[in-house]
Amino acid sequence: MTQVMALLTDFGYRDHYVGVMKGVIWGIAPDVQIADISHAVRPQNVFEGAFLLAQAYPYFPPETIFVAVVDPGVGTRRRPLAAQIGNYYFVVPDNGLLTFVIREARKQKWPMRFVHLTQTAYWLPAISRSFHGRDIFAPVAAHLATGVALEALGPTVEDPVLIPIPEPSPEQEGWRGEIIYIDGFGNLITNITPLHLGEREQWKIRYKDHEVRGIVSTFGDGQPGDLIAMFDSTGFLSLCIVNGNAEMTLKAQTGEVLWVLPQV
Secondary structure, three states, X not given: OOOEEEEEEOOOOOOOHHHHHHHHHHHHOOOOEEEEEEOOOOOOOHHHHHHXXXXXXXXXXXXXXXXXXXXXXXXXXXXXXXXEEOOEEEEEEOOOOOHHHHHHHHHHOOOEEEEEOOOHHHOOOOOOOOOHHHHHHHHHHHHHHOOOOHHHHOOEOXXXXXXXXXXXXXXXXXXXXXXXXEOOOOOEEEOOOHHHHOOOOOEXXXXXXXXXXXXXXXXXXXXXXXXXXXXXXXXXXXXXXXXOOHHHHHOOOOOOEEEEEEOO
């Protein structure tokens, strides 16, 4: 079976960083197939990287190795990690990038193993202070792909760093939520899920001075320019403008609050 590896970074495509990581990987494991999840994570935004990683990994084949590098602490004492979570492997800085994945693994009772990457034999010979994606994470992932055991990479870790995930709070028989991610189309993804809303069918959503009555099933349920609410492919409630950009039109930002309340 061909080994698959998937990359997620905040490096962008203007510079050489992503290409160099792939070069390092192929230099050690030339038969690996590499997929790009995204390299447009907002710079240093660990929460956004963690969210995107959690959205992507379930759709890859078992044994895929994920290399996620959103690393504002590069060069500091933060630990580099490798992990096996369920049927997948991850190579990341220990800064919370695995938070959503770990939360799901705990819910599903999947096995998890974490190691601190200390075995320099699996790194590049020279380590920079600013590009551990190239010097540590890419070569370690490549060695994993060639069959090196997780335990050979360093000692066991029991306390991977987790970052706070904003949770909805009950409010007036409904919920107070917030925008946790804005995608490239300008759709406002919140932390409200169908489980929060239960069996009730009629809801209204208040955001800033806007009110959306009802949750629709598709973009086609609205007219161009309409502000709608729907559960999109992420599984979360999103505010969208049909054929438009809600982020720009509503001047929206992550962290802003909204209310989901029963219609009366």
